[in-house]
Amino acid sequence: MGAVYSQLSITERRKIERWRHAKVPVDEMARVLKRCRSMIFRELKRNHFSDECMPKCDGYYGTVAQLIAADRRARQRKLIKYPKLRSRVIERIKNGWTPEQIGNRMIHEGARQRVCQETTYRHIYSKESQRDDLWWYLPTHRVARRPRRTRRRREPKFHRDVSILFRPDDVAHRCQFGHWEADLMLFKQKLGQTNVTSLVERVSRFTVILKNPNKRTKPVMGKIMEAIRDLPLSARKSITIDRGTKFVSWPHLRAEIGTQTWFCDPSSLWQKGTVENTNRRLRRWLPRKRDIRRCTDHDMKVICNRLNNTPRKCLGWRTPAEVFREKMMEEMR
Numbered sequence: 053m054g055a056v057y058s059q060l061s062i063t064e065r066r067k068i069e070r071w072r073h074a075k076v077p078v079d080e081m082a083r084v085l086k087r088c089r090s091m092i093f094r095e096l097k098r099n100h101f102s103d104e105c106m107p108k109c110d111g112y113y114g115t116v117a118q119l120i121a122a123d124r125r126a127r128q129r130k131l132i133k134y135p136k137l138r139s140r141v142i143e144r145i146k147n148g149w150t151p152e153q154i155g156n157r158m159i160h161e162g163a164r165q166r167v168c169q170e171t172t173y174r175h176i177y178s179k180e181s182q183r184d185d186l187w188w189y190l191p192t193h194r195v196a197r198r199p200r201r202t203r204r205r206r207e208p209k210f211h212r213d214v215s216i217l218f219r220p221d222d223v224a225h226r227c228q229f230g231h232w233e234a235d236l237m238l239f240k241q242k243l244g245q246t247n248v249t250s251l252v253e254r255v256s257r258f259t260v261i262l263k264n265p266n267k268r269t270k271p272v273m274g275k276i277m278e279a280i281r282d283l284p285l286s287a288r289k290s291i292t293i294d295r296g297t298k299f300v301s302w303p304h305l306r307a308e309i310g311t312q313t314w315f316c317d318p319s320s321l322w323q324k325g326t327v328e329n330t331n332r333r334l335r336r337w338l339p340r341k342r343d344i345r346r347c348t349d350h351d352m353k354v355i356c357n358r359l360n361n362t363p364r365k366c367l368g369w370r371t372p373a374e375v376f377r378e379k380m381m382e383e384m385r
Contacts, residue, residue: 066114071093131175137165145189219314222342229255230289231380233327239344252327258376269301286383
């Protein structure tokens with residue numbers, strides 16, 4: 053496995069300066085610094101100081117080399133390198149847009165050149181934009197950016213009256229049909245943010261799986277509502293979910309399709325054990341290392357059919373699909 057590349061530090065550059073004046077061979081510099089000899093040659097060439105007015109000062113100086121390298125990196129930053137893109141971003145900042153809104157709007161517009169919110173924040177608080185005071189146009193008006201360790205997401209707020217503690221006993225004891233559990237199945241990070249929502253009806257263990265492009269709450273909750281909207285209200289009385297940010301849009305579930313939402317206690321995934329057990333079964337076909345991006349909706353349906361048409365001991369060796377149809381017929385009478 054190759055060594056991790058990193059920029060030369062100011063200490064290393066000062067050592068190179070002293071060794072250069074002492075005419076130490078480049079190979080020896082590289083050996084002591086544990087760097088590639090080509091990197092030292094490149095450093096001496098790219099960060100060499102020269103001035104027509106002061107020809108006697110031509111040479112390599114560690115401090116000057118550090119400033120030249122820093123200036124080069126700054127000029128190659130996206131918002132420094134592309135003036136038109138920078139102008140468009142600054143215009144939107146001054147119109148009251150947040151960096152998040154700017155970045156996602158560019159994605160929505162399909163812009164060929166675009167920036168993420170982190171790049172925009174870095175530009176706002178960089179030395180190059182100090183004169184513009186772009187920080188003043190942000191909602192918080194912070195002169196300096198907060199340290200990374202203090203930038204934590206606030207936990208989503210859930211009303212106490214939707215706690216699982218207030219869920220009726222009939223739901224907990226599986227005495228009523230139409231109560232569901234939901235969860236998100238995640239995959240390896242290098243495969244992207246694509247994930248799968250698993251929905252399980254508690255009595256029949258009937259399962260529906262939905263593919264999501266990311267973990268944002270609106271598309272996740274939108275897919276859930278779309279999946280169960282056409283069922284009679286008696287077949288979608290409630291959904292029990294955890295307190296993750298992907299479910300923070302839970303009020304829309306009740307307002308738009310009339311389905312009650314219940315939330316597990318923090319770090320109590322056993323309170324929705326039906327969907328957790330189902331996820332373990334689904335991992336047979338959807339292991340964490342699988343590239344879920346290549347799975348189509350048809351693939352999702354095939355996996356659902358396999359699971360729903362497999363006999364279950366807890367159902368007296370009937371299949372979830374058979375029990376679900378039976379309960380639906382009872383509700384429709």
